[in-house]
Amino acid sequence: MTFAAHEESRFRGEPVDLYLFRYGSAANAFFAYTDAERAITVGGIQYEPTTIKRGNFQSSGTLDKQTLTVNTPINTGISNLFRVYPPGQVVSLVIRQGHANDDDNQFLVIWSGRVLSCERDGSEAALSCESSATSMKRSMLRRNYQLSCPHVLYGPECRANKLAATSQHQIISLTGTRVTLQDGWSGSTPPAKYVGGMIEWSVGGNKEQRTILNVYDDKTLSLAGPTTGLIAGQQIDVIKGCNHFWTFNSDGTTNEAQTDCISVHNNANNYGGDPWIPTENPINKNPFN
Numbered sequence: 001m002t003f004a005a006h007e008e009s010r011f012r013g014e015p016v017d018l019y020l021f022r023y024g025s026a027a028n029a030f031f032a033y034t035d036a037e038r039a040i041t042v043g044g045i046q047y048e049p050t051t052i053k054r055g056n057f058q059s060s061g062t063l064d065k066q067t068l069t070v071n072t073p074i075n076t077g078i079s080n081l082f083r084v085y086p087p088g089q090v091v092s093l094v095i096r097q098g099h100a101n102d103d104d105n106q107f108l109v110i111w112s113g114r115v116l117s118c119e120r121d122g123s124e125a126a127l128s129c130e131s132s133a134t135s136m137k138r139s140m141l142r143r144n145y146q147l148s149c150p151h152v153l154y155g156p157e158c159r160a161n162k163l164a165a166t167s168q169h170q171i172i173s174l175t176g177t178r179v180t181l182q183d184g185w186s187g188s189t190p191p192a193k194y195v196g197g198m199i200e201w202s203v204g205g206n207k208e209q210r211t212i213l214n215v216y217d218d219k220t221l222s223l224a225g226p227t228t229g230l231i232a233g234q235q236i237d238v239i240k241g242c243n244h245f246w247t248f249n250s251d252g253t254t255n256e257a258q259t260d261c262i263s264v265h266n267n268a269n270n271y272g273g274d275p276w277i278p279t280e281n282p283i284n285k286n287p288f289n
Helices: 005-007 077-081
Strands: 013-022 030-034 040-042 044-047 067-073 094-097 110-119 124-131 165-177 179-183 198-203 204-216 220-223 235-239
Touching: 013 040, 013 044, 030 077, 067 077, 067 110, 077 110, 077 124
Parallel strands: 030 044
Antiparallel strands: 013 030, 013 094, 040 044, 067 124, 094 110, 110 124, 165 179, 165 235, 179 220, 198 204, 198 235, 204 220
């Protein structure tokens, strides 16, 4: 019987939901669950049975921001993914609905979006999810008239060469949110030029990323998040940062050494700020002085 036939039937329907969480580009970077009593395979993916439930869908006919809550046991893979620190990749969610006794195996998509956060409540984890339709209503970002560069480093507007700014180094030791590298790891580049950059490493075929907040003793990197999955002796990618600012000398000429867009990335043509904005306020100023 088809999905529609089960829906219209009085007694033959066994409605179940399928939840597919994806958190990376690797083939196995997903968690698949169902609230059915047995495993269900759809599209080559096996959905494992677990005590998972969702809130009610709300539709007002507009693209208002509506958050869907999905509850799972705290020992599921998707809950563990958020246990210490949010994953570096966007976690998407697709919910399908069908009938467990449908021979045609028709499971239709009823909701899609992404997971925003995870909270623990006793033996359950509550995942707050946002519909993909919400982003269609958001106001687009507007370019500001500003001194500093607004571009995301290595983003499509920045266009700095990320590969050229990347070097591999071995971890000597690590504690909490800090990683120590070998002496002289940065070569001729001052270690401070890596502030605002990032480190990257692979975990299960997916890239994890942490922003470099500071560099201590020229070899210890302070990171924005824990060093999950890292061990001493492991090789990581260390990527240079940028101060997003155009610096001038006292005579008005460009201080290239302090302007990372020039000295670090050779990317002056894509600088997104306007460093020649007048910094003196003309209001209440005598124009004849």
